Ligand SMILES: *[C@@H]1O[C@H](CO)[C@@H](O)[C@H](O)[C@H]1NC(C)=O
Ligand SMILES: *[C@@H]1O[C@H](CO)[C@@H](O)[C@H](O)[C@H]1NC(C)=O
Ligand SMILES: *[C@@H]1O[C@H](CO)[C@@H](O)[C@H](O)[C@H]1NC(C)=O
């Protein structure tokens with residue numbers, strides 16, 4: 001078993017033990033494999049989303065061994081592009097969770113690409129991660145792009161939206177989110 005998978009497995013084992021004791025427990029929703037406790041999966045809106053690990057045409061190729069489950073979702077927002085079917089439309093990833101905190105983790109490639117993400121809980125704008133590219137930083141992993149420790153406990157929808165209408169070209173590499181279940 002690869003180390004990443006093993007630690008993921010152990011994390012869930014520990015989580016389920018804590019869960020049965022009724023304590024607060026962190027649950028991870030992988031971009032591809034979803035929430036192991038509820039079966040919820042991310043929904044991706046926009047034709048520019050790619051299954052990162054399977055994408056041969058994607059220019060930004062992180063090391064799968066450093067990515068949770070070896071999976072990620074890749075999308076580039078672009079105001080005008082002959083390659084894109086839907087230019088100038090922000091690209092959204094949404095998932096439902098039942099929790100009181102939320103932590104959102106991406107991979108960034110700041111040496112090559114800008115980041116422009118906005119975050120919504122139940123369709124309310126709650127945060128952003130905006131970073132211009134700078135030349136010398138290579139891939140970074142487990143980048144915490146949004147956190148919220150004061151969510152009304154209960155069922156919610158989360159949406160990550162990549163890009164801004166008429167804004168700069170922006171890349172997102174979504175890896176996973178973590179929430180504290182209630
Ligand atoms: C949940 O994860 C966050 C972020 O990694 C951490 O700060 C927090 O202590 C964790 N909470 C629990 C109950 O494990
Ligand atoms: C993503 O959400 C934004 C804001 O609600 C919306 O303007 C945009 O059209 C959505 N993108 C897609 C591809 O549905
Ligand atoms: C990625 O490719 C593999 C091998 O073709 C396939 O089994 C898997 O379903 C693909 N993953 C996704 C999320 O499409």
Ligand SMILES: *[C@@H]1O[C@H](CO)[C@@H](O)[C@H](O)[C@H]1NC(C)=O
Nearest residue numbers: 121126127147148150151152
């Ligand atoms: C956290 O989420 C709540 C919605 O439950 C929202 O009202 C609040 O502004 C968010 N706080 C932060 C720091 O994002």
Ligand SMILES: *[C@@H]1O[C@H](CO)[C@@H](O)[C@H](O)[C@H]1NC(C)=O
Nearest residue numbers: 096122123154155156157158
């Ligand atoms: C989440 O979004 C779905 C689809 O738009 C909707 O049916 C559901 O009521 C929403 N749930 C919450 C807690 O906002």
